[in-house]
Amino acid sequence: MRKIADNIYSVGAIDWDRRLFDELIPLPDGTSYNSYLIKGQEKTVLIDTVDPEKTEILIDNLVSAGVTKIDYIVAHHGEQDHSGSINDVLLLYPDAKVVANEKCKKMLIDLLCLDESNFLTIKEGDTLSLGDRTLEFIDTPWVHWPETFSTYLQEDKILFPCDFFGSHLATSDIFVENESAIYGPAKRYYAEIMSPFRRQIRGNLKKLEKFNIEMIAPSHGPVYKNPKFIIDAYAKWASEDVKNYVMLPYVSMHDSTRKMVEYFSQSLMDRGVKVDVFNLTDVELGKLAMGLVDAATIVLASPTMLIGAHPSAGYAAFLVNALRPKTKFMSIIGSYGWGSKMVDQLTGMMSQVKAEIIEPVVTKGYPTEDDYAKLDELADAIVAKHKEASLM
Numbered sequence: 001m002r003k004i005a006d007n008i009y010s011v012g013a014i015d016w017d018r019r020l021f022d023e024l025i026p027l028p029d030g031t032s033y034n035s036y037l038i039k040g041q042e043k044t045v046l047i048d049t050v051d052p053e054k055t056e057i058l059i060d061n062l063v064s065a066g067v068t069k070i071d072y073i074v075a076h077h078g079e080q081d082h083s084g085s086i087n088d089v090l091l092l093y094p095d096a097k098v099v100a101n102e103k104c105k106k107m108l109i110d111l112l113c114l115d116e117s118n119f120l121t122i123k124e125g126d127t128l129s130l131g132d133r134t135l136e137f138i139d140t141p142w143v144h145w146p147e148t149f150s151t152y153l154q155e156d157k158i159l160f161p162c163d164f165f166g167s168h169l170a171t172s173d174i175f176v177e178n179e180s181a182i183y184g185p186a187k188r189y190y191a192e193i194m195s196p197f198r199r200q201i202r203g204n205l206k207k208l209e210k211f212n213i214e215m216i217a218p219s220h221g222p223v224y225k226n227p228k229f230i231i232d233a234y235a236k237w238a239s240e241d242v243k244n245y246v247m248l249p250y251v252s253m254h255d256s257t258r259k260m261v262e263y264f265s266q267s268l269m270d271r272g273v274k275v276d277v278f279n280l281t282d283v284e285l286g287k288l289a290m291g292l293v294d295a296a297t298i299v300l301a302s303p304t305m306l307i308g309a310h311p312s313a314g315y316a317a318f319l320v321n322a323l324r325p326k327t328k329f330m331s332i333i334g335s336y337g338w339g340s341k342m343v344d345q346l347t348g349m350m351s352q353v354k355a356e357i358i359e360p361v362v363t364k365g366y367p368t369e370d371d372y373a374k375l376d377e378l379a380d381a382i383v384a385k386h387k388e389a390s391l392m
């Protein structure tokens with residue numbers, strides 16, 4: 001058990017080895033499943049549990065610290081990386097009540113086959129006394145599931161927000177020691193998990209304004225002793241603001257599209273626009289997702305394969321569409337040999353992105369002088385749009 005404040009301990013597990021989350025999200029730095037134990041004068045509460053893979057560690061931590069009684073298990077979120085050990089904790093502490101809001105309770109009954117009788121159902125604004133300490137519950141939905149709520153420990157001014165403000169980072173540090181080092185993992189986590197819900201996140205941030213928060217203890221990654229740092233970062237990421245920045249993900253089989261990308265990226269740079277080129281054959285999802293938090297414009301580049309887009313470009317389009325970025329402008333560039341529906345297919349695949357489409361540039365085989373001139377025109381059009389949006 002690692003102490004975070006008087007009678008408050010971190011009892012979860014560090015997962016140094018995990019490299020993939022949800023069979024999709026790369027974890028270059030591993031992760032942690034944070035569970036917290038609060039020993040009140042009268043009642044003891046466990047805040048969230050850990051991924052089922054690490055149940056043994058949580059149980060060992062509790063048993064070896066001599067925890068003989070748990071009165072409440074606060075389950076903020078149905079997802080198994082936090083709820084997945086509840087059944088095992090209940091075996092050890094059968095009198096414990098699982099504290100959840102109505103939505104989360106229903107979800108836990110479905111996902112974990114828990115029984116209604118296991119629960120103490122709370123709603124927003126409810127408080128629960130531990131004797132000398134008081135838990136207050138705040139609904140913070142869509143971070144990143146609909147049922148998620150947070151707990152504010154009134155006397156200690158600690159917020160336990162579950163995934164909200166989290167980061168996938170395996171570290172022996174309980175607290176954030178270096179803010180610039182946590183910024184990347186926290187932004188990556190926001191981009192991959194939270195960014196589609198930025199409107200709801202803005203609502204949640206607004207709701208938290210009335211709480212005097214001195215510490216944020218999320219369910220992944222280290223604890224923030226300076227909450228302002230991560231709250232300010234979230235406010236920026238979740239805003240609709242974009243930067244003078246173009247994301248240029250591409251794939252090319254025989255270099256036609258690559259030549260276009262090389263020329264076009266230089267053309268944008270010459271005009272004062274920041275560009276990131278992503279080769280889709282080896283780019284990892286986290287980098288794409290992080291770019292989408294800032295990019296004013298996405299230009300997706302693909303050759304034609306079997307009438308449509310190259311599957312790697314299709315995968316990128318599918319992801320962009322799912323993440324619903326705040327990107328304001330979009331275009332497509334690429335190449336074909338004899339007949340193509342690549343542009344229609346890719347724009348159709350990104351229909352959830354509410355961005356203005358700027359005239360695509362498609363070449364037959366290698367780009368010609370005429371095609372390069374069209375790429376310059378596309379760069380000019382992007383600059384004009386960025387200027388109109390006061391980004392440069």
Ligand SMILES: Cc1cc2nc3c(=O)[nH]c(=O)nc-3n(C[C@H](O)[C@H](O)[C@H](O)COP(=O)(O)O)c2cc1C
Nearest residue numbers: 252253254255256257303304306307335337338339
């Ligand atoms: C497997 C394969 C399938 C292709 N299918 C089509 C097609 O359906 N329609 C088309 O116009 N060109 C098709 N092409 C031709 C390419 O789109 C064309 O050569 C293009 O210039 C390649 O761009 P790249 O050099 O960036 O890879 C195909 C090429 C390959 C290798």
